[in-house]
Amino acid sequence: MTPAPSTIGDAFAAAVAAHGARPFLAVPADPARDYLPDGVEITYADAGAAVTRLAAAYAAAGFGPGHRVATLLENRPEAVLHRLALNGLGACVVPINPEYRPAEIAYLVDHSRPELLVVLSAREQRVRDAIAGCGHRPPLLTAEAFPHGLPSPARAASTDPIWPETPSSILYTSGTTGRPKGCVLSHGYELASGARYADLGGIATLRPASERIYNPLPLYHVNAGVLSLMGAILTGNCQVQPERFHPRRWWREVAATRATIVHYLGVVAAMLMNEPPGEEPLAAGVRCGIGAGIEPTLHAAFEARFGFPMIEIWGMTEMVRITAASAEPRQVGTRAFGRAFPGLEIRVAGDDGAERPDGTPGEMLIRHSAATPRRDFFSGYLDDPEATEAAWRGGWFHTGDVVRRSPDGMVHFVDRRKNIIRRSGENIAAAEVEAVLLAHPEVTQAAVMAVPDELREEEVLACVVLASDVPAQALFAHCNGHLAYYKAPGWLLVVDSLPTTATQKIQKHAIFPGLADPRTAPGIVDLRALKRRG
Structure with missing residues (x-):
C-alpha cells in the first residue's frame, strides 16, 4: 500500500500524477466579473505545470523553509496556485482578507512579518498605503507582474527538511474582541483535515475522481482554503470556486459547473429559500450540501424543496477535522452536527x-x-x-x-x-431568540446580545434589520408568542444594516463601536415593562 503523503507538496504531486487529465479547479462564468468572465477549468496537469513554474521562480529567488509570504489574491485560481508552489518549497502562506481596511492589513503584516507581499494589481495601492506606517515593510509584487521583479528574501531559507509539522499557512481568526489571532497550521494539520473531509461517512463521503465541490466561501478562510481544497486534492476531485456567494447566481452556477456537492452557511440557505420558485431543477445534480448553521425550522423545508440533504458539520480554524451528521437516520432540524x-x-x-x-x-x-x-x-x-x-x-x-x-x-x-445571556438565573441562547426574530416575515437580519441590567444581571438586546416598518412592540409580541417571557427582547434597536465578515457572520462586537452602554444608543426602545409571566 502506498503510504499517505506527509506534506502538501507530496500530496499535490501524487494527485497530478494520478489524475492529470481530470479537472482540479473550475471557475464559473460571470460576464460582470473583471477576471475570467467566461470561466475556466484547470486540469491537474495544467495546475501542476503552473505550480512548477511558480515554485521555480520562488526557489530561484531564494524562498524556502522558514519564510512567510502574504498574499491578497481573493478567490482567484492564483490564490491556490501560489499557495501550492510556496508550500511545496516549505514556505508558509499568510492570506489577507480583501475586506480588511488598511489598519487591519497593517496589523497582519506587522504581526506575521512576511518576507514578501503578493497582491492583485487592483489592490496594490491599498496595500502600499496600509504598510506605509508599518514597522515591518516587506517588498510588494503584483500577481500580474510575477515573477518579474521578484526580490530575494532578506534572510536565507532554513535548511530544515519539510515535515508534517512545517507551517503551511497562518490564518487570522475574526475574534469578537481584541485583535485577530494568527492560527499557525501545519502540513500535517491540513492533510489530516482533507482526509477527514474525504471520509465523513454516509452520504457525504467523497467518491474518488467523481465529485465537483462548489464552495463559494473565501479561500483565505479554512473551509474553502483548507478543508474542501485538501479533500479534493487527496481524492482527485474538482473544487468549483466562484468569486463569492450570490443568491441570484447560485443555482445557475451550480448547474453550469455540474456541481455534485455544495458548501453553505446558514445565511446561504435562508437567502436561497427566499428566492422565488423556478430554479429547483437546477439542483438536480447535487448529491448533498455540506455546511453549518442552517436554521432548524428551514432544514427540512430546504431539503424538501431542493431535493438533497444538507449535512451539518462542526469545525473551527484551530481544528477542522470536522464532525458531521451525515449518517442515516439523520436528525434534521435539531442542530445535530455529529x-x-x-x-x-x-x-x-x-x-x-x-x-x-x-x-x-x-x-x-x-x-x-x-x-x-x-x-x-x-x-x-x-x-x-x-x-x-x-x-x-x-x-x-x-x-x-x-x-x-x-x-x-x-x-x-x-x-x-x-452568546449566552444570563438573566435572573436563566441562561438564554442568543441564537434561539435570533431564530424566532428571523422567522418574522419583515426581519431580514437579527443580532441578539447581552446588555447589563441593574436588577436582573443581564437583559436581552435585539438589533434588527427590517424589510418594512414594524413597531418594536409587534416584534416583541412575535417573540413573546414563541418563547418564554424572559427570552423576549428587553431592548430593541432597528438598524439599517449589521456588520458582517467575509463569510457573512454578524460581527456583534462592531455594532456599537465606542459606545460603552448600548442601552444609550439613539432610537433604542425599552421593552422591559412588557416582559411579564403568564
Missing part, C-alpha cells in the same frame, strides 16, 4: 471543567486523545503562547461553543458560549 470519532474526543463540561450529563448544555472541549491531545490541531497562536495554553487548559481545547450531547453520542449545537 459525534466523536477515533482521533477526536469530545467532552461536554461545566464551568468547573467537570463532565455534564447527557442532555445538559455545556462547553464543548476537544482533543485528539489522552496520549496525544494536540495531534492534528493547529500548532498554536502566532507569538502568543499564553493564549495558546489558555485555550488548551486542562489538556483539552476549549472551543467556546455550548452544546448538548444525546445518549446516542450525537452532539447538538446550542450557542457560542459568549
